[in-house]
Structures are given as C-alpha cells and as structure tokens.
Amino acid sequence: MKPNDTWMVCLAVGIGAWVNARANDLRGSGRFEDSLTPCLMAAPAGETRRPGVFVTLDNEGRGYVSFDGMRWAPRTVSLNTNWRSCTRSATVSVMVGCDGRLRLCSNAVHWLAVNSRTPSALHGVAFGNGRFVAVGNEGAVVSSEDGVSWTVRKAGTDERLRAVAFGNGLFVAVGYAGTILTSPDGIRWTARESGVTTRLQGVAFGAGTFVAVGWHGVILSSETGTKWAQQRSGAPAHLQRVTFICHAGAMPRADDPLHVD
Numbered sequence: 001m002k003p004n005d006t007w008m009v010c011l012a013v014g015i016g017a018w019v020n021a022r023a024n025d026l027r028g029s030g031r032f033e034d035s036l037t038p039c040l041m042a043a044p045a046g047e048t049r050r051p052g053v054f055v056t057l058d059n060e061g062r063g064y065v066s067f068d069g070m071r072w073a074p075r076t077v078s079l080n081t082n083w084r085s086c087t088r089s090a091t092v093s094v095m096v097g098c099d100g101r102l103r104l105c106s107n108a109v110h111w112l113a114v115n116s117r118t119p120s121a122l123h124g125v126a127f128g129n130g131r132f133v134a135v136g137n138e139g140a141v142v143s144s145e146d147g148v149s150w151t152v153r154k155a156g157t158d159e160r161l162r163a164v165a166f167g168n169g170l171f172v173a174v175g176y177a178g179t180i181l182t183s184p185d186g187i188r189w190t191a192r193e194s195g196v197t198t199r200l201q202g203v204a205f206g207a208g209t210f211v212a213v214g215w216h217g218v219i220l221s222s223e224t225g226t227k228w229a230q231q232r233s234g235a236p237a238h239l240q241r242v243t244f245i246c247h248a249g250a251m252p253r254a255d256d257p258l259h260v261d
Contacts, residue, residue, distance in 0.1 A: 096122035128166025167205025174200035206244025
C-alpha cells in the first residue's frame with residue numbers, strides 16, 4: 001500500500017462487480033433488507049493497526065461511524081448485494097453467499113466457482129495466519145489455505161453464524177443468540193461470553209480492537225476477542241454489518257457525512 005493511498009470499502013453487488021468508495025467520500029440513500037445486507041471488505045490483517053474508522057449499517061438505511069469502537073455517530077448510507085461477505089489474501093479474493101456458494105478471483109475480473117464443501121448459506125469470510133475461514137448457517141465453518149480446496153470444521157454450535165474477522169492472531173466469529181466463537185487457526189474453536197442474547201450480525205477488527213454489531217443497535221467491543229463489553233451506539237434499528245476502513249491520509253472528522261455511491 002502506497003503512503004498516500006486511501007483504503008476502499010468494497011461492496012459486492014454481483015459476481016465480479018464492485019463498488020468502491022473512499023472512507024471520506026461515501027454517498028447514497030434508500031433502504032436494504034436483511035437478505036440483501038452489504039458485503040464490506042475489511043482491510044487486510046497487516047493494515048488494521050493504522051488509523052481508521054469503523055462503519056456499521058442498519059436495515060433502515062442508516063450508517064454509524066466510530067474512530068475507537070466505543071463512541072458512535074449516525075450517518076446515512078444504503079447498499080444492495082446478493083453476496084454476503086468477501087475478503088482477500090495477498091494473491092486472491094474470496095466471496096461467499098447463499099447455499100454454500102463461493103467464488104475465487106485472482107485478477108478482480110474473472111471469478112471462479114469453488115466447492116465450499118457445505119450446503120449451508122455462508123455469511124462471512126476472513127483471511128489470517130495464511131488461511132481463509134468462512135462461516136454460515138447451522139454453525140457452518142469451512143477453511144482453506146489457498147481458496148480452492150476447502151475443509152469443513154467443527155465449531156461446536158448449531159447457531160447461525162453471520163460474520164468472521166481476524167486480528168491479533170485470532171479469528172472471531174459471531175452469530176445468533178449472542179454467539180461469539182474464537183480460534184487461533186480457524187480449526188479449533190472456543191465459545192466466548194458476549195453478555196447479550198440478540199443476533200450478532202457483523203464483526204470487524206481495527207486499531208487493536210474487535211467490534212461486533214447486531215440487532216436492536218447492539219455494539220460490543222473487545223481488545224482480546226475473548227472478553228467483551230457492550231457500548232452505546234444510539235442506533236434504534238438492527239445493525240447488519242461493520243467494517244474498519246484504514247486511512248492513510250487526513251482522517252475525516254466525527255461529524256463528516258458518510259456517503260456511498
């Protein structure tokens with residue numbers, strides 16, 4: 001990444017199609033439903049200690065931003081996508097969706113259908129420690145070192161998993177009934193106490209902090225991924241996704257508008 005580059009929020013709107021928006025220049029309007037929640041590409045694990053901003057979205061077309069994961073301000077944003085999540089390694093990108101669908105891409109143009117080894121809908125995918133990890137319904141967890149060959153893993157839960165993130169050498173997956181799972185390698189998983197029973201829909205890592213979001217405006221934060229604290233978001237509706245946007249240039253102010261094209 002060049003010194004003057006600005007990290008993009010990458011929003012999957014179809015196979016091989018992306019909408020890119022700068023962290024301080026995102027605009028849009030409208031509403032999206034739970035089945036069309038946005039696919040926000042998180043920054044690679046090696047970049048998540050840079051200054052940046054967390055962004056989360058609810059199902060009424062409202063966005064919320066935070067620079068530390070604890071203090072949040074509302075913004076307006078809306079997105080639509082048929083894919084649930086996406087991530088990348090240094091060489092390939094992986095996108096996941098319904099019915100265990102999975103796509104692999106090395107050139108940002110041609111996407112290859114890959115067998116995920118699970119029929120369950122996949123809602124989240126992350127890359128870390130040289131491994132891709134995807135999570136989904138019925139506690140589905142699959143992992144791959146190259147994005148091509150995938151292996152089913154046992155997560156120890158039947159709850160629907162909605163998202164996964166990697167940071168500080170740890171994968172964190174979240175889902176229904178306040179479920180939080182952690183794993184150092186994407187293979188062995190441990191249940192953690194979230195302190196909530198609502199659906200957790202998204203999780204991200206940035207600036208040394210994990211942030212998880214969910215229904216009824218719930219926002220949780222953790223520096224370790226193992227012990228979590230609830231934060232005040234001011235969000236009246238369900239929060240669907242959260243991402244951390246690394247920013248190499250001048251940081252936007254807390255009261256700057258949030259836009260998505």
